[in-house]
Amino acid sequence: MTKVCNTLESGVSGRESGDFGREALDFSGQTRESRLLIVDGHAYAYRAFYAIRTLRSPTGEPTNAIYGFIKMLAKMRATLLPTHLIVVWDGGISAERLAALPEYKAQRPSMPVDLAVQMDELVAYLDAAGVTSFCADGVEADDYIACVAQRAARAGCNVVIASADKDFMQLVSPRIGLLNPNDKSESVWTAQQVRAKTGVNPAQIVDWLALIGDSVDNIPGVPGVGPKTAAELLKQFGSVTGLYGHLDDVKSERVRGALQSAAAAVRRNVALVRLPDDLPFETELHELVEKPANTEALCDLFQGWGFRSLLAELESARQEVLL
Numbered sequence: 001m002t003k004v005c006n007t008l009e010s011g012v013s014g015r016e017s018g019d020f021g022r023e024a025l026d027f028s029g030q031t032r033e034s035r036l037l038i039v040d041g042h043a044y045a046y047r048a049f050y051a052i053r054t055l056r057s058p059t060g061e062p063t064n065a066i067y068g069f070i071k072m073l074a075k076m077r078a079t080l081l082p083t084h085l086i087v088v089w090d091g092g093i094s095a096e097r098l099a100a101l102p103e104y105k106a107q108r109p110s111m112p113v114d115l116a117v118q119m120d121e122l123v124a125y126l127d128a129a130g131v132t133s134f135c136a137d138g139v140e141a142d143d144y145i146a147c148v149a150q151r152a153a154r155a156g157c158n159v160v161i162a163s164a165d166k167d168f169m170q171l172v173s174p175r176i177g178l179l180n181p182n183d184k185s186e187s188v189w190t191a192q193q194v195r196a197k198t199g200v201n202p203a204q205i206v207d208w209l210a211l212i213g214d215s216v217d218n219i220p221g222v223p224g225v226g227p228k229t230a231a232e233l234l235k236q237f238g239s240v241t242g243l244y245g246h247l248d249d250v251k252s253e254r255v256r257g258a259l260q261s262a263a264a265a266v267r268r269n270v271a272l273v274r275l276p277d278d279l280p281f282e283t284e285l286h287e288l289v290e291k292p293a294n295t296e297a298l299c300d301l302f303q304g305w306g307f308r309s310l311l312a313e314l315e316s317a318r319q320e321v322l323l
Helices: 041-051 064-080 095-100 113-129 141-154 166-171 191-198 202-212 227-237 240-245 253-261 263-273 295-305 308-322
Strands: 035-040 084-088 132-134 158-162 176-179
Touching (some): 035 041, 035 064, 035 141, 041 064, 041 113, 064 113, 084 141, 141 158, 141 166, 141 176, 166 176, 166 191, 166 202, 191 202, 202 240, 202 263, 227 240, 240 263, 295 308
Parallel strands (some): 035 084, 035 158, 084 132, 158 176
16 A cells, blocks of 8 residues: 655544453454554544653654654554554545535644654654555545445454544444544443444434534534434434424424524535545555564664663564564
8 A cells, every 4th residue: 555644734633332452352242353443643643742742852853743653552552452454644625525615624723833743754653663554635534544444344354443533433333443532441432332422323423413513623513403402303303314304393493493594504514524435445454464563664763763762662572582
């Protein structure tokens, strides 16, 4: 797979019950088979950047995002034990979504300069670590992640999407779970957690978000319809289509009027929020198998960044292999 990240300065930050941790089997409770971990690259880069505020290389370059990202990724790999792994980066904003809503994501600030200068270094680390990374011009990370996740699931692979993005809740299924870094329990979300968080099933998330909007993406919802009201409406009517087909049955006159006025916006929102599964790409699942790390390249990177503890861990691991 081509490893590119051409628009890294964009100001952007995927079983009913089961254990997805170190002792986990697959989602169906059988022997653990293939597990794909998909990491929302920009989201974790931003998270690392703000979690560690001051860290610089011996030459004075900022390295806080690099160090934090490496540690976060290592923790996820140790916990989930993936057989396949990919980090996906944002390649820009969808032209289709901008055409539908010119204000889409317009409020997002530019990437901080001290983070932007670390992005190519992050990709260099992933290359040396044997981890596939991907970025395509004009393709939002969410869309690519959704395609990879759904195709892998259909191929019989269990998938964990590491991201705090609400949109990924629509993908949750018996084979696709979510690792939300904002969840202190560090458990992988299934349909149970999605229902607990939103009041609706994963299959209703698109309609739920279409009704309430998404301030992160600058998508306006129906005025006066919040998460609880949207969940109650979907519980009663099943879907946005069912809701608008029986609008006269909505008891609240205020809510009924707001829904009627926002009908076109809600239908637009459904198209904006829904993640695709049909993007053209040539990735095969076997390309995402974890590869041996280039320890010499990693040593050079760690030395350049001044990561003495990571360098010591790498040297210790190398010695163990030689014994």
